Amino acid sequence: MLELRPNCEYCDRDLPPHATDARICSYECTFCADCVERVLFNVCPNCGGGFVPRPIRPRTERRPGVCLGKQPASTKRVHLKRDRVECGEFVRSARDTKPDDR
Ligand SMILES: [Zn+2]
Ligand SMILES: [Zn+2]
Numbered sequence: 441m442l443e444l445r446p447n448c449e450y451c452d453r454d455l456p457p458h459a460t461d462a463r464i465c466s467y468e469c470t471f472c473a474d475c476v477e478r479v480l481f482n483v484c485p486n487c488g489g490g491f492v493p494r495p496i497r498p499r500t501e502r503r504p505g506v507c508l509g510k511q512p513a514s515t516k517r518v519h520l521k522r523d524r525v526e527c528g529e530f531v532r533s534a535r536d537t538k539p540d541d542r
Contacts, residue, residue, distance in 0.1 A: 444513035448472040462494035481535040490539025
């Protein structure tokens with residue numbers, strides 16, 4: 441199940457479960473749309489993959505046992521493990537290649 445992480449790994453902005461500006465990579469690395477567009481240029485600094493909008497988990501239990509209340513978002517904040525200079529170099533090495541060609 442997708443781990444709905446509570447913050448942007450880069451700028452630490454809150455990304456609650458219903459944030460429409462949360463972006464994730466295939467490993468669930470989670471960033472805000474601003475960082476993805478302006479700083480990361482659609483390159484995940486952890487894996488080199490691209491991002492997609494994070495799906496919204498519904499609040500309303502329309503099917504038994506399946507909703508945000510039953511599978512709550514994570515509360516464990518995640519922070520970038522590498523320094524920003526290294527991330528910048530990493531992003532530059534991949535940003536000109538489309539995610540499906542990386
Ligand atoms: Zn951010
Ligand atoms: Zn990633």
